Amino acid sequence: MSSLPHWLVAVGVLQDKTGAVLITQRDLKRHQGGRWEFPGGKVEPGESVLDGLARELNEELGITIGQTQPLIRIPFEYPECRVTLAVIRVQEWQGQAHGRENQPLRWCPISELDVQAFPAANSPIITALKLPPFYVITPDCGSRAEWPAWLERLERVLANGAKLIQLRVSLPPSEQAALARLALECCHRANAELLINRNAELAEQIGADGVHLSAAQLNTLSQRPLPDAAWVAASCHNTDELAAAAKLGVDFGVLSPVRPTSSHPHAQPIGWAGFGRLAAKAPFPLYALGGMSPNDLASARQLGGQGVAGISGFG
Numbered sequence: 001m002s003s004l005p006h007w008l009v010a011v012g013v014l015q016d017k018t019g020a021v022l023i024t025q026r027d028l029k030r031h032q033g034g035r036w037e038f039p040g041g042k043v044e045p046g047e048s049v050l051d052g053l054a055r056e057l058n059e060e061l062g063i064t065i066g067q068t069q070p071l072i073r074i075p076f077e078y079p080e081c082r083v084t085l086a087v088i089r090v091q092e093w094q095g096q097a098h099g100r101e102n103q104p105l106r107w108c109p110i111s112e113l114d115v116q117a118f119p120a121a122n123s124p125i126i127t128a129l130k131l132p133p134f135y136v137i138t139p140d141c142g143s144r145a146e147w148p149a150w151l152e153r154l155e156r157v158l159a160n161g162a163k164l165i166q167l168r169v170s171l172p173p174s175e176q177a178a179l180a181r182l183a184l185e186c187c188h189r190a191n192a193e194l195l196i197n198r199n200a201e202l203a204e205q206i207g208a209d210g211v212h213l214s215a216a217q218l219n220t221l222s223q224r225p226l227p228d229a230a231w232v233a234a235s236c237h238n239t240d241e242l243a244a245a246a247k248l249g250v251d252f253g254v255l256s257p258v259r260p261t262s263s264h265p266h267a268q269p270i271g272w273a274g275f276g277r278l279a280a281k282a283p284f285p286l287y288a289l290g291g292m293s294p295n296d297l298a299s300a301r302q303l304g305g306q307g308v309a310g311i312s313g314f315g
């Protein structure tokens, strides 16, 4: 156990009508001085995270917060202290947000949030803001005769608004590459991103948006298989796999099975309580998987999850 001081920090994410996020600049003289941050501060003894957030946002921005939703919880160790950032979306507030402590303030479009300008603990917040609520996994696909129906189903899922897709098919390599190219075209036409299950080389070769690693691959890799600009995601089932994924520097993960599923009948479900407990320890956004439907989004988000992942019911 580290002897460094530990702070629980309530952090607020406010978005305007265009989706731009409120960021403020930290005073030069303070920890992480000069960096941009999401407004908030240390939760005081006896305070809940929401009480702390309400007090900090009133002190720093002069607003009164209304409805909120957890975004992500991030444990992080700086050389001089440990922090747990409890990051909360503030969906409603009263008053005009202004720099009450004369701190510079701006509304920044998500696409312009530059990881470098923030404290190191913040990159998962930026990832969480970029990732959509649903992560759709493709069903398996067989011979070429089945491809048109499979692609039609993908088109339906995309027409329904899916923005992040994982290609998971067990085909011979050349067939997989051919189907992956077709799937990628569909996804990009719909302004959606495609990750390739397990195969970073194929992802790179066809210009896909990332790779989705299996839990088994986490222990065989010593570094991220793709550069920072591409997504690297991973399947996790327990604390050890989450730790291995964090060590590798994945962008996000999928935790399963939350509920029993017919695809893995012998796996012990972790339930929503297990999901919430593990999500709070993972320093990256996590989707809930296993018996999920889009209707489960609110449960996943309430527990600080990014959203839900699944094969059926999303298109």
Ligand SMILES: Nc1nc2c([nH]c(=O)n2[C@H]2C[C@H](O)[C@@H](COP(=O)(O)OP(=O)(O)OP(=O)(O)O)O2)c(=O)[nH]1
Pocket (backbone or CB within 6 Å): 007, 009, 010, 011, 030, 031, 032, 036, 037, 038, 039, 040, 041, 042, 043, 056, 081, 083, 085, 119, 120, 121, 122
């Ligand atoms: N508010 C905020 N703090 C962050 C972010 N990222 C990050 O690593 N931190 C760290 C920096 C600090 O070590 C700690 C937050 O403390 P703070 O300085 O804002 O606390 P505070 O508002 O209560 O200020 P103070 O009274 O202690 O001066 O968390 C972020 O996005 N927002």
Ligand SMILES: [Mg+2]
Pocket (backbone or CB within 6 Å): 039, 040, 041, 042, 056, 060
């Ligand atoms: Mg503060």
